[in-house]
Amino acid sequence: MYFENELKTRRLKVTPQRMAILKEIDIYGHISIEELYEKIRVYYPSTSLATIYKNITLLCDSGILREIKAPGYKQKYELNQSKHAHVMCDKCGKLEDIHIDCVALQTHCMQTSGYNLHSVSAIFMGTCPACQALSH
């Protein structure tokens, strides 16, 4: 019901393809276009890549989704809910949320830069605990 409302509020039609996209992103947290395509194809094989692209663009523009771009990696998408940052592992590619105070950071940067800021993309790169353990 939640996603239906999100779509209707923005005058976007509730189609099975759209619901499938939102459901997968909800399950996986962060997902690339290619992964999304494969996941959805499993139970909805007629879905085309073009439709995925069109919807991703639309859902990002309308603010339901957010694009995550890490240097050196392909972009992923997530639900645009609370403001948070990300940590990403160089070794295994894992991407996780990290809850730091982005609002305070943003306020500080507005004062420093004179920009009127509305969002933050912050990604920390390094090695995850699991990959650290492996290299011992």
Add this chain to the structure above:
Amino acid sequence: MYFENELKTRRLKVTPQRMAILKEIDIYGHISIEELYEKIRVYYPSTSLATIYKNITLLCDSGILREIKAPGYKQKYELNQSKHAHVMCDKCGKLEDIHIDCVALQTHCMQTSGYNLHSVSAIFMGTCPACQALSH
């Protein structure tokens, strides 16, 4: 002399194309592949796009350059010197450095996440002072 040393230290050969790339990035601060290609073509018309791509990859891998990826925009490149963040204007596309304490932020995130972090990509999106003035 500075760039020559940076290259030699990493056992990369000092070629005119490489020097041109580093020089342009030094001048412009942040530049896209396409802009770089156009700038270099002006005084060095034989330079190919393939060479630019190969060198950008090499220079990023070796740590001389850094890739900047903002959600919704094409990637740009900068010299990998002091750790800093960026602010970007939605309206005019301008990208600027902002000097916040990235080291403290990174340390905090290491403690919170258990990741062993080595770099940060932080981009704040909003409206620059000039574009704010225009909308009055």
Add this chain to the structure above:
DNA sequence: GTATTTGCAAATGATTTGCAGTGCT
């Protein structure tokens, strides 16, 4: 019923690759 959305196929755009020739060191 009408406007939006979908899927296909083709077009476009971005990046990579193979290889022969050139140029650093």
Add this chain to the structure above:
DNA sequence: AGCACTGCAAATCATTTGCAAATAC
């Protein structure tokens, strides 16, 4: 001399577009 680098052309990969048929409301 020997290996790294360049430039070209072709290949590959990513994304967008046009349009007719399908579908949400």
